[in-house]
Structures are given as C-alpha cells and as structure tokens.
Amino acid sequence: MKRDFLAVSDFSYKEVKEVFKLTGDMKKGRIKPQPLKNKAAVCIFHKPSLRTRISFEVGIRQLGGNSLYITRDEFKLGEKDDPEKREWYYDGAEVLSRMIDLIVIRTFEHSGVEELAKFARVPVINALTDLYHPCQILGDLFTIFEKKKRIENVSIAFLGDGNNVCNSFLDAASLIPLDLRIGTSPQTMPDKNVVEKAQKAGVSKIKLTNYPIEAVENADVVYTDVWASMGQEDLYESKARLLRRFQVNSQLIGYAKKDCLVMHCLPAHRGEEITDETMDGKNSVVFDQAENRLHIQKGIIVELLKKSKG
Ligand code: CP
Ligand code: NVA
Numbered sequence: 001m002k003r004d005f006l007a008v009s010d011f012s013y014k015e016v017k018e019v020f021k022l023t024g025d026m027k028k029g030r031i032k033p034q035p036l037k038n039k040a041a042v043c044i045f046h047k048p049s050l051r052t053r054i055s056f057e058v059g060i061r062q063l064g065g066n067s068l069y070i071t072r073d074e075f076k077l078g079e080k081d082d083p084e085k086r087e088w089y090y091d092g093a094e095v096l097s098r099m100i101d102l103i104v105i106r107t108f109e110h111s112g113v114e115e116l117a118k119f120a121r122v123p124v125i126n127a128l129t130d131l132y133h134p135c136q137i138l139g140d141l142f143t144i145f146e147k148k149k150r151i152e153n154v155s156i157a158f159l160g161d162g163n164n165v166c167n168s169f170l171d172a173a174s175l176i177p178l179d180l181r182i183g184t185s186p187q188t189m190p191d192k193n194v195v196e197k198a199q200k201a202g203v204s205k206i207k208l209t210n211y212p213i214e215a216v217e218n219a220d221v222v223y224t225d226v227w228a229s230m231g232q233e234d235l236y237e238s239k240a241r242l243l244r245r246f247q248v249n250s251q252l253i254g255y256a257k258k259d260c261l262v263m264h265c266l267p268a269h270r271g272e273e274i275t276d277e278t279m280d281g282k283n284s285v286v287f288d289q290a291e292n293r294l295h296i297q298k299g300i301i302v303e304l305l306k307k308s309k310g
Contacts, residue, residue, distance in 0.1 A: 001308070002308040003123055003308050004117040005126060005134060005304055006113055006124065007132050007168070009171050009172070011138075011175075013176055015303060016141075016176060019138065019303050020142055020145060022302050023142055023292075026299065026302075027295040033302050034063060034064035035302055036063040037065070039066070039101035040099070040100050041066070041103070042067070042068045042102075043057060043067055043069045043070070043105075044071075046071065046072050046075075049106060049128075051266060051290050052128060052135065052293065056104050075092065077091075077112065079115075089118075092116070094121075101305075102125070103116070103123070103125070104124075105124065106126075106128045107128075108231055122308075123304040125304070130231065132164050132167055133164045136293070137168035137172050139295075140263060141176065143263070143285055143289045143292050144220075147285060148261070152178075153177055155178075155179040155219045155221065156179065156181070156219065157219040157256065158181070159215060159216070159224045160227060160243050161225065161228070161243060162184050162189045164229060165225045166190045167191050171194055173204035174198040174200075174203055177203050177204050178205070179204065179205045181207040181209065181215040182215065183210070184208075185210060185243060185246075212246045216255045218256065220256075220257055220260055221261045221263055222283075224248045224263075226268070226272075227239040247274065248264075248274045249275040250281070253283065262274075262278055262285065262286070263289055264279065
C-alpha cells in the first residue's frame, strides 16, 4: 500500500523517530540512500516558494531522482462538475501515476490534495495547503531535537495567526508529547477540528490563550509566522491589528527560558511579527530550520518509499 504525507499525523510517533534517525544519518553523511535512482518526482506549486521548492528539488536529486516543476498552467485538477478545472482529480492522478514515482504538491485547498492522494498510486507529499504545512513542522521539530537533544515535553509557544503552521503544530501534538501553547487573538484561532483532535488525543499539554506572556512564560521555544498567509493578503490589515501584541521581540522573549530557541518558518516580515534584533539574536535558529527542510524532506521521502513497498 502506498503511503502519503499530507499531515504530520500520517506518521505514527514511531515513524517520526525513524524519520529523525534517517534524517540525522543523511545529514551527517553516514548514509546516502538512492531510492529515487532512475525515477522521477513532480513538484506542483500553485503558490510561491523559495525554501520548499529548492529543498525538494535538491533533495530529490540527492536521492538519485529527477524532479519536474509544474504550476497551475499544467496542473489544475478539480471535481468532475467543477467548470474551472482542466481535468478531474482521478484522470490527472492516473496520468501522473503512470510516469512519476512521487508527487509533491503546494496548493490552497487541503481537500484537493486529499482527492489527488486518494486516486494517485504513488506517494503524495503535502508541501503546504491552507490547512497544514507538515514538512515545515517535522523539520522544525527535528531542529528542536538537534538543539535540545530531546523533543518530548519541550514547551513550544506559537505566537500569531492560527494558520497552517500553527495547525500542523497541533496535529503533531496529537502524536508527539509536547507542551504546546498557542498565543493568538480570539479572532485568529487555529482550525477548530484540528484543536479538538489534538485535545482528544490526550498526548500533549495544549494551551490556547489570548495573552502572549501566558504562552511564552518559561518556554523552550518561541515560534512565529507571518500574520497573513499566502492567498490571504487582503486580510493583512485586519490581522495585523489583531496580532500586533503577539510580536516576537526581545521584551517578550524575556519571559521565556534564557536559552529558548527563537523560530520562524520564513519568509519573515521583519518589524511585523518578529523584530530584527530577535531574528538576528543569539537565540535565533531560523536559518538552521530552513536548512533542515532539505534534510527532513529526504528523510520523509525515504520513509514513505520504504513503507510504500510494504
Ligand atoms: N517555509 C517555507 O515553506 O518557505 P517557502 O514558502 O519559501 O517555501
Ligand atoms: N503560513 C505561511 C507559511 C509560509 C511558509 C503561508 O501559508 O503563507
């Protein structure tokens, strides 16, 4: 049975540990697997990307494969009755499955990626949807693991918009024991179903608060992301008004542990959700996070291809 990675919770906690081990070994050059030798992957991007596109394309080549980059001109799938579509999900998925060994997709609607994955006979990886950004969060948890030498019960304060990055932290907390605090306004809370699922799982300590200091107090990690995500640029003004008090600055991180990690998935809007002095300060690991996207995605691909063989 082929396996997909559309959400962090598509892996079990045991598999996350396997991916971390593989990632660490590849990063240190201890192993150089070539599971994509003589194979090709397609990277479908409906939104802009620097880190995700480059890290996938480079990673796929390092695993022995070829990568093709396509956009909305080539790939515009939809439901059978969607007049806007170029092709029905099933038809596009079947065509790709006959030529391609791995599909990476960044798009808007998460349900579209689920439809594609349902019909595709090769693994599908979510490179960001409006709901989730799982490769980012698995990479970030790997960065925390590298720096803190542990991941269980690490206290992570996410400040800002309850967006795809925030939802993926919550999703991760449904399988990995974390002490997760979300600091956001009442109007910018994360996805209700994702919150409920994480709370129901009972694996992690989860706090949702509208007070930034309450989220950050004594935290091991202080994390933020842009106030308005791709595709929501028209909401920027209103979100900025609601989220200004959640800005990650030196005053706020003063409430976290002295050796806290300051994290941001990037791209950052310096001076908005994060200040220069914090992003460039001694606690910041933002560029290690960016680099680890390459390593973790190779780990995810190796794991998925191994598990897809059965
Ligand atoms: N963090 C991240 O996904 O960056 P890009 O949007 O540049 O890919
Ligand atoms: N939340 C951001 C993440 C960018 C990597 C967005 O979706 O635009």
